[in-house]
Amino acid sequence: MRFEPRLPRDDVNAPARSPVKDGLVMLLGLAAIVGVFFGATTLLIDRLVPYVPRSWESRMFPDFEELVHQPETEDERAYERHLEDLMARISSHWPERPDGLHVGLLDEELPNALAFPGGQILVTTGLMKEVESENELAFILGHELGHYAGRDHLRSLGRGLTLALIMAAMGKSGAAGDLIGLSSQITGRAFSREQESRADAFGLSLVVAEFGHVSGATDFFEKLPAPKSKIGRTLSTYLATHPVSDERVEAMERLAIEKDWPVEGRANPLE
Amino acid sequence: MDTATLIQLLVPAALLVGAYFIGSSIEKKHYRELRTREHASRRFITVTFPYEPRDEEIVASTLVTGSVVISVDYFKRFLAGLRMLVGGRIKSYEPLLDRARREAIMRMKEDARAGGYHVISNMRLETSRIASSSGNNKGTAAVEILAFGTGLKLARRRPATP
Numbered sequence: 509m510r511f512e513p514r515l516p517r518d519d520v521n522a523p524a525r526s527p528v529k530d531g532l533v534m535l536l537g538l539a540a541i542v543g544v545f546f547g548a549t550t551l552l553i554d555r556l557v558p559y560v561p562r563s564w565e566s567r568m569f570p571d572f573e574e575l576v577h578q579p580e581t582e583d584e585r586a587y588e589r590h591l592e593d594l595m596a597r598i599s600s601h602w603p604e605r606p607d608g609l610h611v612g613l614l615d616e617e618l619p620n621a622l623a624f625p626g627g628q629i630l631v632t633t634g635l636m637k638e639v640e641s642e643n644e645l646a647f648i649l650g651h652e653l654g655h656y657a658g659r660d661h662l663r664s665l666g667r668g669l670t671l672a673l674i675m676a677a678m679g680k681s682g683a684a685g686d687l688i689g690l691s692s693q694i695t696g697r698a699f700s701r702e703q704e705s706r707a708d709a710f711g712l713s714l715v716v717a718e719f720g721h722v723s724g725a726t727d728f729f730e731k732l733p734a735p736k737s738k739i740g741r742t743l744s745t746y747l748a749t750h751p752v753s754d755e756r757v758e759a760m761e762r763l764a765i766e767k768d769w770p771v772e773g774r775a776n777p778l779e
Numbered sequence: 780m781d782t783a784t785l786i787q788l789l790v791p792a793a794l795l796v797g798a799y800f801i802g803s804s805i806e807k808k809h810y811r812e813l814r815t816r817e818h819a820s821r822r823f824i825t826v827t828f829p830y831e832p833r834d835e836e837i838v839a840s841t842l843v844t845g846s847v848v849i850s851v852d853y854f855k856r857f858l859a860g861l862r863m864l865v866g867g868r869i870k871s872y873e874p875l876l877d878r879a880r881r882e883a884i885m886r887m888k889e890d891a892r893a894g895g896y897h898v899i900s901n902m903r904l905e906t907s908r909i910a911s912s913s914g915n916n917k918g919t920a921a922v923e924i925l926a927f928g929t930g931l932k933l934a935r936r937r938p939a940t941p
Contacts, residue, residue, distance in 0.1 A: 513821040516881055518810065522874035527858050528799070530870055534861040682860035683791050683853070690787055 538688055542674055546692050550699060553666035557659045562606050565661060566626025575630065577615040587636055588613060590778070591649075595629070598646050599653060601717035606656060611649065619731070623652035625661040638731055641775035643715060643724035650711030657710050660703045667696050700749045705759060712760050713767075721773030722764045729753040791857075798854035806874060813881050820888050823899070825928065830900035832933055839932035843899060845886025848909065849879045850921040876922070880904060883926040896930030903927055 518524065579585040591611045599605045608627040619635035629652045631645075639645050655661070674692050678685030715725045730753075745752055751759070764771055824830070851859070851872065858871040883904070891899050905925045 511824045511826065515814070515817050515821055518814075521880075522877035523868075523870045525870070526803075527855075527871040531858040531861060534858075534865055538861065538864060678864065681863045683795075683857045684860035685864070687788075687791055690784070694784065 535684065535688075538684075539691065542688055542692055543695070546670060546674065546695065549670045550667060553663060553670075557662045557666070560659070560662055565659075566624075568665065569625040569661065572624050572628065575614055576628070577613040577630075577633065579613060584613060584633075584636075591631060591645075594642065594646055595649050598650055598714045598718050601714050602653060602657065604657075605653070609653075609656075619728075621648050621652050623655040623661075627656065629653075635728075639728065640778060641724045641727065642778055643719055643775040644727045645778065646718060647711050647715045647725035648728060650714035651704075651707045652711075653714065654707030654710030655703070658703060658706055660707070663703065664700070667699060671696055694746065697746075697749050701751045704750045705756070708756055708760055709763055712763060712769075716764075716767075716769045719773065719776075721770040722760070723771060723773035724775030726757045726760055727775075729757050791853075794853045795857055798852040798857075802852040802854055806878070809878055809882075813878065813885065816885050817881065820885070820892070823888050823892065824897070825884070825888060825899040825902050827902050828900070830898050830931060832898075832931075834936060835933040836936050837931050838934045839896075841894065841896065841930045842927060843887050843891040843894065843896065843930040844925065844927040845883045845888070845890055846923055846925040847879045847883045847886070848921055848923045849875060851875060856920075876924070879922070879924040880926070883924040887926040887928065891928075891930040894930060895932060897933045898931045899928040900931055901929050 577584075579588050588611075591613075595609065595611045599609055606627055609629070610627060611629045611631065613636065614622065614630040614632045616632040617634040619632060619638045621629065621631045621635060623629050629649065631648070635648070639648070671689070671692055675685075675689040678689050712722060712725060716722055745755075750756075761771075763769075855871040855875065859869045862869045862871075884902075887899065887902070903926070905927070907923050907925070909921050909923050
């Protein structure tokens with residue numbers, strides 16, 4: 509038997525083609541599939557949410573009772589009474605308001621307000637220190653009421669479940685799966701920003717119904733730090749869960765003009 | 780700005796681009812080098828069955844080995860991760876393993892030649908997974924390719940004694 513010297517061929521066991529194109533096709537294809545799935549689920553959830561009774565809602569979420577800060581000083585007690593009173597006044601302009609709306613304080617330095625499923629709104633003690641007028645506070649409460657009006661807790665929960673499903677499906681595939689999961693998370697924030705904008709519009713309409721004008725309502729946004737650089741701005745626009753502050757203010761100014769709401773007016777100072 | 784998200788996005792992107800360019804340049808260089816070495820040693824008899832010389836006799840034998848340990852880069856792993864979702868040939872791993880096998884065979888031949896052996900008989904290839912710890916696809920995965928065979932020294936058959 510003769511030994512035939514032969515060189516290994518380069519194209520049999522290893523493809524000659526660059527894997528980049530292959531990878532791009534897979535990545536874009538998967539992104540499209542995930543995108544369609546995500547969009548379809550979100551639409552479906554938005555359709556179903558109005559049929560879920562409000563009484564079921566609070567049972568779907570973990571308990572938050574221990575978060576409520578019991579007022580300690582006389583200042584805090586007065587503030588809480590004021591909050592309850594303001595809340596009763598502005599929510600009276602919302603005929604379909606659910607039962608069991610409450611507002612309380614949360615011991616936290618960051619100025620923020622939160623709406624918990626079931627009707628409990630909490631305003632942080634940090635926000636209490638920042639807010640100067642009743643109109644400003646009424647808008648913040650109105651915004652939180654807007655989340656109830658939009659059934660945003662259920663929508664967010666549905667979106668969270670969809671994201672968890674996508675993440676689980678991508679789970680074993682390493683960095684590629686992480687990237688697709690992360691992209692859907694960022695896409696999800698667009699929906700979150702839309703919810704916030706709608707809550708803003710709802711809050712502003714309550715403020716107008718109560719005070720007759722929009723003046724002073726958006727003062728709170730001027731107090732939030734704005735991103736400085738242009739690239740920082742563009743990025744934070746896409747990555748944020750809430751719209752950028754000055755864009756929110758602009759959107760509300762446009763809304764006020766569109767609805768012909770009076771812009772001039774006196775804001776009631778808070779004692 | 781959400782810096783954490785930004786980092787989560789930019790770091791993999793930078794790693795991908797970096798790994799792709801470094802990885803393909805190393806791969807091209809290795810293939811060039813392999814072709815030269817393979818060409819130079821193509822007449823070195825290497826067979827997978829017991830070699831039986833015709834006009835010569837076997838005067839010595841030994842075990843010759845060549846081994847390579849390889850791991851994947853970030854880019855190749857990324858593509859393989861996508862493949863795990865959709866199925867099919869993992870094209871990003873194929874050149875890597877092809878290079879490893881050919882390199883292992885070359886090392887075995889060099890081992891045999893350095894020892895003064897003329898032929899490699901009964902050559903085999905073995906692959907073993909040597910490290911993939913965490914099981915969540917994030918541990919460092921490495922593979923060893925071992926080429927081994929029996930190196931034979933041949934000598935002219937002496938004429939039969941009268």
